[in-house]
Amino acid sequence: MADLLGSILSSMEKPPSLGDQESRRKAREQAAHLKKLQEQDKQQKVEFRKRMEKEVSDFIQDSGQVKKKFQPMNKIERSILHDVVEVAGLTSFSFGEDDDCRYVMIFKKEFAPSDEELDSYRHGEEWDPQKAEEKRKLKELAQKQEEEAAQQGPAVVSPASDYKDKYSHLIGKGAAKDAAHMLQANKTYGCVPVANKRDTRSIEEAMNEIRAKKRLRQSGEELPTTS
Numbered sequence: 192m193a194d195l196l197g198s199i200l201s202s203m204e205k206p207p208s209l210g211d212q213e214s215r216r217k218a219r220e221q222a223a224h225l226k227k228l229q230e231q232d233k234q235q236k237v238e239f240r241k242r243m244e245k246e247v248s249d250f251i252q253d254s255g256q257v258k259k260k261f262q263p264m265n266k267i268e269r270s271i272l273h274d275v276v277e278v279a280g281l282t283s284f285s286f287g288e289d290d291d292c293r294y295v296m297i298f299k300k301e302f303a304p305s306d307e308e309l310d311s312y313r314h315g316e317e318w319d320p321q322k323a324e325e326k327r328k329l330k331e332l333a334q335k336q337e338e339e340a341a342q343q344g345p346a347v348v349s350p351a352s353d354y355k356d357k358y359s360h361l362i363g364k365g366a367a368k369d370a371a372h373m374l375q376a377n378k379t380y381g382c383v384p385v386a387n388k389r390d391t392r393s394i395e396e397a398m399n400e401i402r403a404k405k406r407l408r409q410s411g412e413e414l415p416t417t418s
Contacts (some may be wrong), residue, residue: 237252241276250297251279257302261295263287269295286312 250259261272269285276283276297287293298304309320
């Protein structure tokens with residue numbers, strides 16, 4: 192029996208020491224503080240949503256407004272506003288580089304922004320419809336000119352002046368014209384006609400004259416000229 196009682200007593204937890212009680216007290220206080228902060232954050236979100244719903248409702252009822260720009264918000268606030276806008280049937284976009292500086296713009300459905308307008312806001316620029324229209328017309332004109340140039344094909348480049356006129360003071364007009372003529376190949380290449388030969392003597396006559404000149408040089412006599 193004593194052994195059984197001793198076994199039961201040894202299995203029971205010992206009463207917490209003073210240090211353990213203090214740790215548990217601090218843990219309870221931290222849990223309570225965290226719960227309070229969570230409730231405050233939840234309440235702040237509820238109040239923020241109600242405020243955004245009021246502003247969006249006023250925007251819808253104002254016929255003179257087609258878009259509205261809000262002050263910069265954090266990520267959670269922007270998410271809440273986007274949700275409110277979607278429920279209201281409007282369009283919304285976030286703009287800005289840094290997360291702390293990002294803001295939301297809302298638009299009525301019938302006045303949804305164009306790609307050009309959105310691009311201006313993304314670059315931190317104000318939207319000017321008149322300048323955008325001028326830019327669009329210039330872009331269309333440039334595209335039309337490119338299409339016309341492509342249909343015409345490559346441009347033919349003409350020299351600014353005729354080289355014959357440019358160098359006529361050096362080579363003369365006649366020489367320039369002759370130089371511009373196209374040469375024709377001689378069909379009798381390798382065969383020279385008799386009419387084109389300067390020496391019309393036969394080979395035998397030429398050899399005889401050469402021998403006679405040689406004999407005269409040796410004898411010192413003068414050879415009469417042959418026509």
